[in-house]
Amino acid sequence: MKSTFAYYTLDIETKPDEKSLEIFMRSKIEIAQKKLQKDLEKAKEYKKPETIAKYAELANKDYVEATKPEKYRKAMALDSDFSKIFCIGLKEYGEEGTTLTLEEFASFLVDAEKNNRYITFITFNGKKFDLPIIIKDGLKNKLEMPYKVLKANTQRFKQSNEYIQHIDLFEELGQATGDWKSLSLYSEIYLGRKKENDGDDFFETATDDDIKARCIEDLTLTEDLFNIFTPIL
Known part of the structure; x- marks a missing residue:
């Protein structure tokens, strides 16, 4: 069978794995409880009852705030052990995503391996974010995937010798100086446009669409940046 070669831009979007929320919160609650205990003990050092009551109330408010689940959902979505994949974006070079x-x-x-198809993924921070989450979410769901091949493509400053290759623009563009920039910032500098769907509050109101x-959008920006930096990759 004749081998074929293709470049694909890859990006994932994640959500917190609600089934793991209790586990994730456990350590946070323990830390908050210890802080509450210390704050309450410190409040008792004041002489006036009203002052003690005031600082005790503040301590309890801090505890309540620190143990709100919604406070940690964003952190969970970025953690390879506590997140789940919402969607995986894939864009063959020059085609629609x-x-x-x-x-x-x-x-x-699996089909790529069976059909002797060689793939190079182009990502932005795929070695530290996209691929590790794909690997762990796949294992959680007991899916058949070439896990060792994917893992080989997460190694920093190394290229895999497998049928899957990986170019991580985040690593390639920042490794010389250690000056790591976001996809949005690189896009603004080199493409003259910012990410439209960006900001810390995006996921608070975002629909599935x-x-x-x-x-x-991330796929398109990543491919456009790849085109600019191809001469040095």
């Missing part, structure tokens, strides 16, 4: 489920992406990888649109 699309979004896949984790199951569809797993099938894509909004999140998929953000994923497609």
Whole structure:
């Protein structure tokens, strides 16, 4: 069978794995409880009852705030052990981007190996974010995937010798100086446009379609940056 070669831009969007929320919160609650105990003990050092009551109230408010689940959902979505994949964006070079489920992406990888198809993924921070989450979420869901091949593509400053290769622009563009910049900032500098779907509050109001649109936008920006920096890659 004749081998084929293709470049694909890859990006994922994640959400917190609600099934793991209790586990994630456990350590946070323990830390908050210790802080509350210390704050209450410190409040007792004041002489006036009203002052003690005031600082005790503040301590309890801090505890309540520190143990709100919504406070940690964003952190969970970025953690490879506590997140789950919402969608995987895939864009063959020069073609339109699309979004896949984790199951569809797993099938894509298995089919590529069976059909002797060599793939180079282009990502932005894929070695530290996208691929580790794909690997762990795939294992959680007991999906058939080339895990060792994917893991080989997470090693910093190394290229895999497998049928899957990986160019991580975040690593390639920042490794010389250690000056790590965001995809949005690189896009503004080199493409003259910012990410439209960006900001810390994006996911608070975003619909499923909004999140998929953000994923497609990231694919396009990543490919456009790849085109600019190809001479040095």
